[in-house]
Amino acid sequence: MTLIYGRCYRPAMALREIVLYPDRVLLTPTAPVLRVDDEIAALVRDMVETMHAATGIGLAANQIGVSKRVCVVDLSVGEQEQDLHVFINPRIVETSGSEIAEEGCLSFPDVHIDIERPFEATVEAQDLEGKTFTLSARGLLARAMQHEIEHLEGRVFLQNLSPLKRELLKRQIKKRIKAGDWVATVLRPQVP
Numbered sequence: 001m002t003l004i005y006g007r008c009y010r011p012a013m014a015l016r017e018i019v020l021y022p023d024r025v026l027l028t029p030t031a032p033v034l035r036v037d038d039e040i041a042a043l044v045r046d047m048v049e050t051m052h053a054a055t056g057i058g059l060a061a062n063q064i065g066v067s068k069r070v071c072v073v074d075l076s077v078g079e080q081e082q083d084l085h086v087f088i089n090p091r092i093v094e095t096s097g098s099e100i101a102e103e104g105c106l107s108f109p110d111v112h113i114d115i116e117r118p119f120e121a122t123v124e125a126q127d128l129e130g131k132t133f134t135l136s137a138r139g140l141l142a143r144a145m146q147h148e149i150e151h152l153e154g155r156v157f158l159q160n161l162s163p164l165k166r167e168l169l170k171r172q173i174k175k176r177i178k179a180g181d182w183v184a185t186v187l188r189p190q191v192p
Contacts, residue, residue, distance in 0.1 A: 015046040016064035018054060018106045020182060021156055021173065025062045026107055029154040030069045033088050036130035043070060044086050044128060052078040056106045058144040060151035063107050071148035075140060085135065090125035090149050093134070101140075103147060103157055109183065113169070115160050117146050 019025055033040055043066060051059040051072060060071040069089045076083040097119030104112045121142040124134050137145060147157060158166050176182040 016050045018050065018059075019063055019065050020109065021107050021158075023065075023107075025065055025067060026151065026156055027154050028062070028067065030060075030062050030067045030152045032069045033126070036088055036126060036128060040068070040070065040088065041128055043068065044072060047072050048074070048078075048084065048086075051106070054106050057140075058148045059106060060148045062151055062154075069152050071152060073141065073144045073148060075144065085141075085145075086128055087123065087125040087145070087148070088127065088130075090123050090145070090152070092121055092146065092149055093124050094120075094122040094136075095142075095146075096120045099139075099143075101143060103143065105147070105157055107151075107156065108158070108173075111169070111173075113157065113161065113165075115157055117143050117160075121146050123149065 043061060047059050047061065047064060047070070050064060051057075051074065055077055057075050057077060058071065058073040061068045071087050071090065072085065073087070074084045078084075095118035098116060099119040100114050100116045102112050103115045119142060120136070120138045122134060122136040123145050124132065126132055135145070150157065158169055161169065173182065
């Protein structure tokens with residue numbers, strides 16, 4: 001487990017501010033999307049822009065304070081359009097294998113921890129047209145999908161740690177909060 005100290009500033013180009021742990025919205029299950037409409041499409045656009053500006057590979061709606069079951073994943077961080085995946089009402093239908101790998105999270109600035117997850121995952125979700133699809137993935141894409149869906153269920157990645165490691169990390173976070181060093185600044189873009 002590695003916790004890097006130092007102020008964490010995010011680029012001022014994103015549309016939404018990223019919510020930091022231990023905000024309650026991160027720890028509460030999100031509501032299902034009942035209708036895929038223009039409001040959901042606008043939310044997804046904001047999420048993608050926010051994720052790319054923060055150089056993240058995944059973002060759940062509750063990470064920007066919106067309690068809806070929507071997440072996005074883009075391993076290319078905006079470099080390859082075909083790598084962007086939008087998941088509305090996702091659910092994991094199958095997993096297999098196991099792998100321990102380092103994970104970070106935009107809601108945990110400068111925190112990187114080793115997490116064990118299934119190596120393969122199959123997710124069922126809706127797209128922006130409301131059509132149901134299934135996506136099977138391995139490796140980093142499977143990990144990112146599981147991480148974001150976990151957010152939508154009101155869980156954060158530190159809950160996958162042993163109780164001792166979890167408490168140590170929580171103490172470090174509390175110290176950073178008290179010191180004013182738990183910062184993720186993502187502001188609306190400035191219009192020239």
